[in-house]
Amino acid sequence: MSAVRRTRRRRSAGLRPVRLTVVACAGLLGFAALLGRAVQLQTLDAEWLATRAERQGATTLELEPLRAELRDRSGRPLAVSASVESVAASPRLIADRRAAARALAKPLRMPAKELERRLAQGASFVWLQRWVTPAAAERVRALELRGIHLHSERRRFYPNGSLGGPLLGFADRDGRGLSGVELLFDRELRGAGAELRVNRDGGGRVLPTATSAPETRAGQPITLALDLELQHFAEKALAESLRKTGARHATLVALDPRTGEILALAESPSFDPNRFWEGDSAAYRARAFVDTFEPGSTFKPFSIAVALEAGVTRPEELFDCEGGRFRIGRRTIRDYHPHDLLTVSDILRLSSNIGTAKISERLGARRLVDGVRRFGFGRSTGSSFPGEVPGSLREIREKQAVERANLSFGQGITVTPLQLVTAMAVFANDGVRVTPRLTRAAADTPAVAGERVLSVRTARIVLEMMRRVVEDGTGKAAALPHVAVAGKTGTAQKVKDGVYSQRDYFASFVGIVPVVNPRLVIGVFIDEPRGIHTGGMVAAPVFREVAGYAVDRLGIGTGVPGRAAAAPARPPRLETRESGAGEGAG
Amino acid sequence: MLNARLRKRSPWFGALVALALGAIAASGVLVYVRTHLTSMRYELGRRVSHEHALSREVERLRVEAAALAAPERIEPRALELGLIYPAPEQVVTLSDSHLAALHDVAAGGPR
Numbered sequence: 001m002s003a004v005r006r007t008r009r010r011r012s013a014g015l016r017p018v019r020l021t022v023v024a025c026a027g028l029l030g031f032a033a034l035l036g037r038a039v040q041l042q043t044l045d046a047e048w049l050a051t052r053a054e055r056q057g058a059t060t061l062e063l064e065p066l067r068a069e070l071r072d073r074s075g076r077p078l079a080v081s082a083s084v085e086s087v088a089a090s091p092r093l094i095a096d097r098r099a100a101a102r103a104l105a106k107p108l109r110m111p112a113k114e115l116e117r118r119l120a121q122g123a124s125f126v127w128l129q130r131w132v133t134p135a136a137a138e139r140v141r142a143l144e145l146r147g148i149h150l151h152s153e154r155r156r157f158y159p160n161g162s163l164g165g166p167l168l169g170f171a172d173r174d175g176r177g178l179s180g181v182e183l184l185f186d187r188e189l190r191g192a193g194a195e196l197r198v199n200r201d202g203g204g205r206v207l208p209t210a211t212s213a214p215e216t217r218a219g220q221p222i223t224l225a226l227d228l229e230l231q232h233f234a235e236k237a238l239a240e241s242l243r244k245t246g247a248r249h250a251t252l253v254a255l256d257p258r259t260g261e262i263l264a265l266a267e268s269p270s271f272d273p274n275r276f277w278e279g280d281s282a283a284y285r286a287r288a289f290v291d292t293f294e295p296g297s298t299f300k301p302f303s304i305a306v307a308l309e310a311g312v313t314r315p316e317e318l319f320d321c322e323g324g325r326f327r328i329g330r331r332t333i334r335d336y337h338p339h340d341l342l343t344v345s346d347i348l349r350l351s352s353n354i355g356t357a358k359i360s361e362r363l364g365a366r367r368l369v370d371g372v373r374r375f376g377f378g379r380s381t382g383s384s385f386p387g388e389v390p391g392s393l394r395e396i397r398e399k400q401a402v403e404r405a406n407l408s409f410g411q412g413i414t415v416t417p418l419q420l421v422t423a424m425a426v427f428a429n430d431g432v433r434v435t436p437r438l439t440r441a442a443a444d445t446p447a448v449a450g451e452r453v454l455s456v457r458t459a460r461i462v463l464e465m466m467r468r469v470v471e472d473g474t475g476k477a478a479a480l481p482h483v484a485v486a487g488k489t490g491t492a493q494k495v496k497d498g499v500y501s502q503r504d505y506f507a508s509f510v511g512i513v514p515v516v517n518p519r520l521v522i523g524v525f526i527d528e529p530r531g532i533h534t535g536g537m538v539a540a541p542v543f544r545e546v547a548g549y550a551v552d553r554l555g556i557g558t559g560v561p562g563r564a565a566a567a568p569a570r571p572p573r574l575e576t577r578e579s580g581a582g583e584g585a586g
Numbered sequence: 587m588l589n590a591r592l593r594k595r596s597p598w599f600g601a602l603v604a605l606a607l608g609a610i611a612a613s614g615v616l617v618y619v620r621t622h623l624t625s626m627r628y629e630l631g632r633r634v635s636h637e638h639a640l641s642r643e644v645e646r647l648r649v650e651a652a653a654l655a656a657p658e659r660i661e662p663r664a665l666e667l668g669l670i671y672p673a674p675e676q677v678v679t680l681s682d683s684h685l686a687a688l689h690d691v692a693a694g695g696p697r
Contacts, residue, residue, distance in 0.1 A: 021599060028602055031609050066645070077652040082645035134646065152642075159652035206631060232657040233671075481675045548674025556679070 057199045061206070065191040067156060067175050068219030070168060070182070072228040073263075073440045077159055079168060079182065079273075081175070084155045085137040086130040091119045093147030100145050104128065107139035130173065131155050156182075162272040164231050166286040167265045169386075170273035178276075179284050181224065181438060183386045191219035225261035225440045230254060230550055237545045238268035238524075245529035245538055247507075251288050251417045252546065254522045257425035257512070259441040260434035260450075262383075262418075263520070263554075264546075289388040292414035293506045293525070296492030297351045297474075297535070299372075299410030301462050302423060303360055304348055306371030309458045312362040315345045315465065319355045326354040331402045333357055336491075348465045349473035351489065353409045360408035365396040368404060374453045375423040375433065377415055382435040391415040410492060421523040424510045427466065427486070428518035431459035467515045477540035478511050483551050486518075487511030487543065489535035494528070504528045509539035513547045519556045522547055 041049065070079035087108060094100050101115035108115070108129045118126050130153065132140070137150055156171040169180020177186035194216045198206050238250040254264040271283035285291065307313050324338025335352050347355030360368050373379075378393030392414045396403045406412040415423075418436060426433045431454035454462075466486035469475045474489040490508040493500040510523040524539040524546075532538060550556065653659070680688070 024599065024602055024606070028606055031606060035609065076655065077648075080645075080649055080652055082649045083642045157649045157652070159649060160656045161658055163656070163658065229657060232661070482677065482679045544674060548677060549671065551674070551679060552672065552677045 054199070057201065058197055059200055059206075061196045061198055062193060063196055063216050064154065064175070064193040065216045065218045066154060067171060068189045068191065069221040070185075070189070071221060071223045072226045072231075073223065073261075074228070075223065076228050078164065078224065078226070078228070079171075080157050080159065081154055082157060083152050084131045085134070085150045086153050087128040087132055087137070087140055088149050088151055089119055089126050089128050090124055090147045090149070091122055091126060092124055094119060094145070100148065103143050103145060104140065104148070107136045107143070108132065109136075156273075158273045160228065160232075161274065162270040163228070163235060164226060164265070165270040165273050166267045166284060167226070167288075168273055169284070169286075170276040172276075179386065180286060181222070181385075182273075184384060184438070185222045188222060189219045192217040223440045224438055225256070225259075225263060226265070226438075227263045227553070230546075230553060231264045231266060233549045233553075234264045234266035234546050235268060235270065237542050238266050241524075241526060241538070241542045242268050245526060245531070245533075247526045247529040247538075249287065249527040250542075251291075251525040251527075252522065252542065253288050253417050253421045254520060254546070254550065255421050255425055255436060257428035257434065257518050257521050260422070260425070260436045261441055262436055262438055263550075265418075286385065288417040289383065289385045290416070292389060292391045292416055293508075293527075294413065294492045294495070295410040295415050295420055295508065296490040296506070297353075297410060298420060298424075298488045298490030298508050298510050299413065299415075300348055300351065300356050300408070301427065301466060301488050302372050302375050302377075303356055303363075303368060303408040304344060304465070305427070305454055305458055305462045306368060307359045307363045308344075308461060309371065309454050310363055310367055313344055313359055315461055316343050318343055319347060319358045321347070321352050321354045321358075324354070326357065328357065328405050329402050331405075333405060345465045345468060348462075348488070349468045351469075351474050356408045357405035360404055361401070365398050365400060365404040365407075368407060369393065369396055372407070372413075374451075375426055376419060377413065377423065381416075381418055381422050383418065383438060385438065388418075389416060391419055410490065417523055417525045420508075420510055421521050424488075424512065424523070425521045426453045427459050427463045428512045428521055429459070430456040463512065463515060463518075466512065470511065474534075474536040475509060475511070475540050477536055478509055478543045478547070480513065480544060480548055480551065483513055483547075483556065484515040485511050485513050485547065486515045487540070489540060491534045491536075505533040507533055507535040507538040509535045509543045511540075511543045511547065513551065514556055519554060520547065520550055522550070 066083075067081040069077050069081075072078055087104070089100075091097065097119040098116055101112045101119055104110070104115050105112035110129065115128060118128060128148075129136075140148065141150060153173070154175050155173075156175065158165070158168065158170075167180055169177065169182040169184075171177045171182045171186075171189075175190065177183040177189065182189070200206055234252045234254065238252055241247070242250050250266075250268045252264065252266040253262065255262055265286065265288050267287055269283060271279040276284070308315070318341045321335060321339040321342050323340060324335045326333045333353050335354050337350065339346075339350060339352055339355070342350065342352055342355050344355075344359065346352075347359070363371070373393060378391060380388050380390045394403075394412065396407060403412055422433070422436050429450070431452055432450045433453045434450040463486050466488055467484055469489070470478050470485045470487050475485075475487045478485055478487050487509055488511075490506075490510075492506045492508070493502070494504040494506055495501070496504060505528065507526045507529050508524065510521065512518045513520050513522070522543055524542045526535075526538050526542075529538045
């Protein structure tokens with residue numbers, strides 16, 4: 001037995017190395033095959049495989065910088081951008097569309113039938129709701145519905161609602177400025193985007209790439225000259241005026257005559273750019289730039305200034321105002337109140353059409369047209385606002401006496417509210433015309449840099465005449481208790497169907513405050529007031545209210561910077577009833 | 587005993603085994619490194635997503651803060667508290683001379 005075992009063990013021992021060698025060789029061959037395959041995949045086929053993988057998993061991400069902020073002069077946001085989520089669906093991937101619609105109806109606050117209708121389209125992609133609230137997005141995400149996606153998008157927010165709506169304009173769902181300041185500064189606000197190629201895994205998750213993300217250029221915030229508080233106050237005053245007068249529309253422009261900065265530009269009614277798609281497109285219009293009107297008597301200071309500058313008359317010279325009726329050619333000119341002899345100064349104070357027409361007769365048509373053109377009438381103000389119109393100022397021949405007379409008291413010419421306010425600033429600036437600007441002027445901007453239109457002497461004479469308009473003329477309702485105001489009223493008949501309407505008026509008042517060292521020019525324009533319709537009764541009180549607030553806010557007359565210029569910004573100063581002198585106290 | 591016999595009978599056997607072990611080790615390291623890299627990419631992706639979420643939250647809070655500071659929201663509350671805008675008559679404008687006189691008073695009277 002033992003001999004047999006020994007023989008078997010010897011045979012077995014002889015076979016083992018052979019088996020092991022065979023197994024080891026097989027293993028090595030296997031490894032070699034695997035290594036060979038790995039080498040093939042990693043080197044020989046690498047390029048082809050990478051291309052294939054890129055086709056399957058690579059995607060391009062568009063890196064779009066957030067649209068930059070619009071700010072008021074104190075740095076408070078007027079328009080800001082933020083990422084929000086939108087809900088979309090791939091209807092083809094949804095097995096039970098009715099159930100999905102029912103589940104989504106509550107978080108999206110939409111009727112289930114409407115959602116079902118959208119899902120029934122059978123398209124590969126359909127928006128269910130854009131710009132949902134974070135809470136709604138979270139609820140939709142929690143549903144984990146197949147075929148329902150949340151997409152991150154950018155949205156423009158206007159935190160002050162309709163405040164300054166027509167001026168700011170709006171940016172659309174794709175972040176493009178479509179009107180107003182948003183359109184004017186679109187390129188600066190948008191910045192520049194970039195594209196990044198990334199890979200996604202099987203679950204659709206983006207995997208960071210080895211290459212660093214390309215640089216995007218952030219948009220540049222724009223600081224407007226607008227004062228948020230003054231704008232708010234002005235809009236409130238206009239809305240109240242609209243309520244009282246039943247007018248169709250009202251506009252207010254407040255301008256710093258030294259720099260041309262537009263401190264407030266209010267429209268009533270306004271529109272909320274947060275919901276631009278719901279508004280009437282007519283409400284988008286910033287009428288101060290794009291609507292024209294016949295200025296009427298607010299134009300008289302310009303005619304008289306041109307005559308004084310030309311030396312054809314003097315402030316104390318008397319003119320016969322013909323008892324309120326004066327015939328030129330086939331047309332009879334009338335005054336609202338009849339007058340006989342009036343000085344040039346009183347012609348402006350009492351707003352005599354006949355007196356102004358007689359002064360223009362001395363001047364002649366050519367000099368009158370050339371003179372008023374220098375104030376900026378008949379051309380754009382240079383504000384660069386999109387769609388700004390130049391108004392119209394026609395050439396008049398010397399023989400056209402009626403047209404010349406009409407022009408002298410603001411008929412036969414059309415202007416924009418901003419044009420009129422900018423022109424009025426010439427008197428506040430000792431004869432220099434500044435270009436109105438929407439953005440805040442830099443600290444080193446020289447005060448009053450512009451084109452000289454009048455001599456200092458003429459500008460001051462007309463300013464003094466306009467002070468008398470407010471002190472004891474048609475503009476008494478614009479007077480402030482502690483600060484001298486200069487201004488001019490206007491009540492123009494509107495042209496309807498080619499004739500001057502006896503029912504529809506355009507009431508206006510443009511004032512300068514204070515008379516010494518003027519800091520503010522404010523124009524109030526009220527379109528078609530019902531009942532009482534004169535500029536002195538309808539527009540001047542609004543001026544008084546807004547200018548009174550601005551005197552406090554801007555520190556006018558104190559010799560110290562106003563609160564509006566101070567940073568950081570503070571809310572409007574409000575006094576308690578107890579601490580004030582009582583309403584209506586003088 | 588056996589190894590000695592194998593080495594004796596097949597001198598390449600040892601080298602082959604060493605090579606195989608080396609290849610296995612190298613493959614193991616390679617697998618570990620690649621797996622680790624992949625998990626790091628996922629971790630990086632998670633961090634990037636977290637950062638984006640935080641940025642979105644900051645953006646949302648900025649919008650909210652701006653809306654809360656809007657005059658249209660603050661004014662009604664101030665009026666409820668009995669605050670009013672001063673009427674033009676209630677605003678007294680101090681001239682430079684008034685201010686100088688006030689400074690003198692504050693400094694203990696004119697010198």
